[in-house]
Amino acid sequence: MAPGQLRRREARGRHTRKVRGRHTPVVVTGIRLRRSPAYIGGVSDLGARLRAAGRRLTPQRQLVLDAVEELGHATPEQIVDTVAARGGAPMALSTVYRSLEALQDLGLVSHTHVDHRVPSYHLASHATHVHVVCRECGSVGEAPTDVAKEFVERLDRSLGFEADVTHAAIHGLCRDCRSPREET
Structure with missing residues (x-):
């Protein structure tokens, strides 16, 4: 050929x-x-990067990366469900976690803890926002990282701490849940 x-x-x-x-x-x-989606985020040869890290591009890792790209934000359980819905072979939750770990080590995916349960994974190229979570209704929204710029600068000045707010979730009340409380 x-x-x-x-x-x-x-x-x-x-x-x-x-x-x-x-x-x-x-x-x-x-x-x-x-x-294919394995070549997102400027990665020209995902297989070569995995091999350089002592890993291989397995069909499972490709399926996990494809599911994360499709879902935007996904828990490992949602990834298992998405792969199954596509008609793929059943994938164990432990396989998804190992695949996510390998992809995270390469900088292709990242995670955020939006609540006290399992983390939510997303493409690293999508990490351009801070998650905001309503304590009342559980809705999850996104705010640009610029809204936390002053906070990050103050942490750096006062503590010498370089914060990564793309990994954070801010908990509070959304507009809809806050309105009834302000009326009383």
């Missing part, structure tokens, strides 16, 4: 393109080919 030629892998139903002697996954969309 000539370099750059598209090859169909019937067993997995994916398309690959041979690049530098390796078959790289691509998604066919009409006539144009675009890279």
Whole structure:
């Protein structure tokens, strides 16, 4: 097969393109080919990055990364449900956690604890906001990181502490839950 030629892998139903002697996954969309979701966030070869870290790009890790991208914010349980809904083989929760750990070590995903339960995972390229969580109704919203700029600067000045607010969740009351309390 000539370099750059598209090859169909019937067993997995994916398309690959041979690049530098390796078959790289691509998604066919009409006539144009675009890279699969594993190549998000400026990652040119996820497989090579995983191998450099002593890991492999397993089908499970690819499925987990695809599910996180699709869901935006996802708990490990939601990832298991999403993979199952796509008709994939059942995936153990421990496999999802190990995959998320590997992807987080590479800087592809990040997590936030929006409540006292399991963390919510999202693409690292999506970490441009602070989560705000209503104590009353449980709704989760997003605020740009700029709203915490003064707070972060004050922590740095007073404590020499460099805060990462993209990993934080601020708890309080949303507008809807606050309104009835202010009327009384």
